[in-house]
Amino acid sequence: MMWSLASYKLAMMIAVLDQTTYDASKRGCPIPSDYVPPNLIGDALKPWEYVFNEPLPTFGGLCQRALGTFKQIQDPSNPLTAHIPKVSLLTQLI
Amino acid sequence: MVDPEFPTPKILQPPFKDIVESTFSLSSGGIGCLLHEIQTLDLPDANKWETGEITSLRSNLFANPYAQDWVYDHEQSNAQYAPQHIVPFSSQHKLLIRGAPNYFEEMKRKMKDLSFKHTTDSLKNGDADTYR
Numbered sequence: 752m753m754w755s756l757a758s759y760k761l762a763m764m765i766a767v768l769d770q771t772t773y774d775a776s777k778r779g780c781p782i783p784s785d786y787v788p789p790n791l792i793g794d795a796l797k798p799w800e801y802v803f804n805e806p807l808p809t810f811g812g813l814c815q816r817a818l819g820t821f822k823q824i825q826d827p828s829n830p831l832t833a834h835i836p837k838v839s840l841l842t843q844l845i
Numbered sequence: 846m847v848d849p850e851f852p853t854p855k856i857l858q859p860p861f862k863d864i865v866e867s868t869f870s871l872s873s874g875g876i877g878c879l880l881h882e883i884q885t886l887d888l889p890d891a892n893k894w895e896t897g898e899i900t901s902l903r904s905n906l907f908a909n910p911y912a913q914d915w916v917y918d919h920e921q922s923n924a925q926y927a928p929q930h931i932v933p934f935s936s937q938h939k940l941l942i943r944g945a946p947n948y949f950e951e952m953k954r955k956m957k958d959l960s961f962k963h964t965t966d967s968l969k970n971g972d973a974d975t976y977r
Contacts, residue, residue, distance in 0.1 A: 752956050756949065757883050757899045763945060764868070764876050764904070766938035767912045770928060771864050777930035788866035803881055810865060817876050820883055831944055834937045 755826045762832040765817055765840065772814075772843040784811030784844040814840050864912065867905035875906065900953060902945055916942050 775782050787809055799807045808816065822836055868876045882898045906912065910926040916939050932938070 752952050752959075753886060753899055756952050757879070757886065759941075759945065759948060759952075760899060760902070760904075761876075761879060761883070763942050764879065764906055766934070766941055767864070767906050767909075767915075768868065768876075769934060770915055770932045770938060771911070773932035774928045774930045782865060786865065799877070803877065808877070810868070813868065813876055813880075816880055820880055824883065831937075831941045831948070834934050838932075838934055 754824050755829070758821060758824045758826045758832060759829065761817060761821045761824075762835045765814075765821060765835055765838060768814060768817070769838045769840050769843075772840060776843045776845075781843065781845040782810055784809060784841075786810040811841065811844050814844070864906070864909045867909055875904070900949070902949060907942070915939075 772782055787807060818836070818838075818840060821832075825832065825836070879898050886899075911928070914927040915931075915935075
């Protein structure tokens with residue numbers, strides 16, 4: 752059941768990202784795939800590296816991992832999340 | 846001089862800037878935090894400082910005014926944050942997010958029932974010392 756909850760919450764996050772990146776793309780200010788929030792560069796980056804033991808991913812990298820992880824843990828019995836693998840999240844970035 | 850046929854992309858502006866940055870949030874359930882918890886779900890000795898992200902709907906990403914206006918159809922009342930372009934899967938996305946509180950409550954109730962059943966079964970089998 753934890754996997755089911757996890758896939759549900761991840762699907763919700765991907766849904767918000769899908770809307771945001773689509774809107775941004777259509778407005779003429781697509782989000783760069785290599786975007787990293789300025790407030791996480793420099794000293795603010797250290798907590799991420801300390802906690803996750805890895806470099807801070809870019810926006811595109813995070814989206815890719817989110818989609819990849821979702822496909823691995825997807826709850827096939829949940830019709831509300833069935834459309835998530837079809838979103839064109841990555842192609843809406845530049 | 847800007848070539849009109851190849852306009853320079855605009856820079857990120859609020860609310861996009863805010864919502865994009867909130868996905869990286871470490872302290873309030875950003876995608877990175879959730880992915881990390883998923884990766885360590887089966888590890889007993891994992892760093893569990895972020896425990897609870899999976900079972901909670903708390904997240905800056907969902908609380909963002911842009912997301913709230915989109916999911917709950919506030920397009921007319923708050924033009925500053927409402928989306929200008931609606932993604933093709935919008936209706937399915939909204940069903941997913943609007944149904945989250947009911948789904949989470951139902952799943953957590955099932956988990957509590959299972960936990961209670963496990964405890965009572967153990968007591969019936971003479972494992973009472975475990976719970977003293």
